[in-house]
Amino acid sequence: MEGQGYLLTGRAKVLDRPRLSWAEKMYLPAIVGGLSVTIKHLFRRKATVQFPEQKRPVPISYRGLHVLKRDENGAERCTACGLCAVACPAEAITMEAGERKPGEEHLYREEKYAIKYEINMLRCIFCGLCEEACPKEAIFLEPTFAPAGFDRNDFIYGKDRLLEGSKREEIIPPLTS
Numbered sequence: 001m002e003g004q005g006y007l008l009t010g011r012a013k014v015l016d017r018p019r020l021s022w023a024e025k026m027y028l029p030a031i032v033g034g035l036s037v038t039i040k041h042l043f044r045r046k047a048t049v050q051f052p053e054q055k056r057p058v059p060i061s062y063r064g065l066h067v068l069k070r071d072e073n074g075a076e077r078c079t080a081c082g083l084c085a086v087a088c089p090a091e092a093i094t095m096e097a098g099e100r101k102p103g104e105e106h107l108y109r110e111e112k113y114a115i116k117y118e119i120n121m122l123r124c125i126f127c128g129l130c131e132e133a134c135p136k137e138a139i140f141l142e143p144t145f146a147p148a149g150f151d152r153n154d155f156i157y158g159k160d161r162l163l164e165g166s167k168r169e170e171i172i173p174p175l176t177s
């Protein structure tokens with residue numbers, strides 16, 4: 001039965017196997033060829049960056065981590081109206097509203113403010129709809145990444161990490177710096 005396919009179709013072609021040299025049998029040309037490709041890449045510009053020590057510049061339109069803004073006098077702009085939370089398709093924003101007390105005008109711009117404001121960065125899809133929905137220009141997405149972490153709770157960002165002038169600037173340096 002051997003060679004039946006050849007007999008039936010007549011299309012089989014028997015190839016001559018080239019005789020391999022001793023070096024080819026030891027894969028030496030292939031090893032040298034592979035090594036030369038690797039060595040060539042050592043002297044080329046690297047495609048990878050050592051994040052977070054090195055940062056790749058991102059476009060101005062990049063939507064990264066959120067910031068809660070203050071006004072020109074340093075008072076918090078957010079009035080806890082909840083429009084950003086309603087607009088958020090990922091239901092990532094939660095807040096608790098409070099009333100400003102007399103003497104707190106320098107802290108909060110309007111009579112209502114956010115006692116608690118949290119964004120779950122694991123839910124957020126960085127769509128920017130919260131920024132668009134805000135009537136007070138209080139929330140923006142900046143060209144910044146959230147730092148990596150091992151605990152899911154670390155990705156619930158409260159006012160301590162969202163508010164302008166908080167410890168946010170220390171722990172989350174902008175990518176464009």
Ligand code: SF4
Nearest residue numbers: 088124125127128130
């Ligand atoms: S960027 Fe989008 S997903 Fe993230 S908090 Fe804002 S609205 Fe929600």
Ligand code: SF4
Nearest residue numbers: 078079081082084134
């Ligand atoms: S960030 Fe803007 S939209 Fe969201 S609660 Fe504050 S004022 Fe309202």
